[in-house]
Amino acid sequence: MPIELTASQALGLWHGVALNQVRHDARDLTLRQMAILLHIYLVPPPHTVRGLAATLNVTKPVITRALDTMGDMGLVDRVRDDTDRRNVIIKRTVNGALYLEKLGDLVREQGRKLPV
Amino acid sequence: MPIELTASQALGLWHGVALNQVRHDARDLTLRQMAILLHIYLVPPPHTVRGLAATLNVTKPVITRALDTMGDMGLVDRVRDDTDRRNVIIKRTVNGALYLEKLGDLVREQGRKLPV
DNA sequence: GGAAAATGAAACGTTAGCGTAACGATTTTC
DNA sequence: GAAAATCGTTACGCTAACGTTTCATTTTCC
Numbered sequence: 001m002p003i004e005l006t007a008s009q010a011l012g013l014w015h016g017v018a019l020n021q022v023r024h025d026a027r028d029l030t031l032r033q034m035a036i037l038l039h040i041y042l043v044p045p046p047h048t049v050r051g052l053a054a055t056l057n058v059t060k061p062v063i064t065r066a067l068d069t070m071g072d073m074g075l076v077d078r079v080r081d082d083t084d085r086r087n088v089i090i091k092r093t094v095n096g097a098l099y100l101e102k103l104g105d106l107v108r109e110q111g112r113k114l115p116v
Numbered sequence: 117m118p119i120e121l122t123a124s125q126a127l128g129l130w131h132g133v134a135l136n137q138v139r140h141d142a143r144d145l146t147l148r149q150m151a152i153l154l155h156i157y158l159v160p161p162p163h164t165v166r167g168l169a170a171t172l173n174v175t176k177p178v179i180t181r182a183l184d185t186m187g188d189m190g191l192v193d194r195v196r197d198d199t200d201r202r203n204v205i206i207k208r209t210v211n212g213a214l215y216l217e218k219l220g221d222l223v224r225e226q227g228r229k230l231p232v
Numbered sequence: 233g234g235a236a237a238a239t240g241a242a243a244c245g246t247t248a249g250c251g252t253a254a255c256g257a258t259t260t261t262c
Numbered sequence: 263g264a265a266a267a268t269c270g271t272t273a274c275g276c277t278a279a280c281g282t283t284t285c286a287t288t289t290t291c292c
Binding site: 146148175177178181182185200201202203 | 278279280281282287288289
């Protein structure tokens with residue numbers, strides 16, 4: 001079901017999450033990287049570089065670089081597509097799932113903490 | 117009152133907002149900058165470089181640079197404190213308020229769009 | 233009044249992301 | 263099969279943020 005937020009709640013929620021991330025998390029994903037990561041994990045596969053670039057309205061090198069960085073962090077994985085070897089299929093990882101699970105918990109927790 | 121979100125809703129909300137920002141907004145604030153901006157506008161003044169640095173658990177140059185950037189964007193302003201001229205008081209601007217208003221609308225809109 | 237402390241900014245070299253343009257590998261087209 | 267198209271990556275120069283250190287200004291402390 002939809003979530004109804006007041007303007008104050010919406011910004012308060014964003015504030016709480018951003019603050020918490022900045023304070024505690026050394027790992028600092030770009031907004032673009034975050035969008036890519038969430039897309040990979042929330043939208044049914046398969047995901048390709050080209051597809052992500054089109055969906056996010058960014059150029060392909062942006063996707064490649066983000067995958068490089070997040071791959072090094074263990075948040076995503078890449079595999080050649082054997083049916084069309086030009087493609088690269090982006091795979092989810094256990095680490096990535098854990099990372100987003102923690103993010104989800106943080107958002108929920110900040111929602112619960114909103115002023116009464 | 118607190119907001120109760122499921123894990124799926126929390127991540128879906130984050131996904132929707134991040135996606136929208138990346139797609140449409142050329143202006144791309146860092147997570148740190150975002151946290152600073154939200155803090156300035158949501159927490160009662162006065163705000164100083166030193167105070168923000170302590171609150172966000174970052175070094176002072178991080179705040180100075182963020183204020184430089186966001187100042188150029190017109191999102192915040194700086195004024196010397198006349199009672200203690202070592203301090204700089206960070207001021208809100210009309211542009212900054214507008215920017216956050218739009219962000220709030222985006223969050224609310226994405227909340228409303230969450231799958232039923 | 234002079235030393236010490238505090239504040240914000242500037243300087244420095246480093247790292248990482250950016251957009252554009254080119255590239256190699258693969259597949260499709262005719 | 264050769265030419266064209268497609269896909270992801272790399273190269274290039276640029277910009278911006280990073281952490282650490284140093285600095286100028288101002289205030290506080292004996």
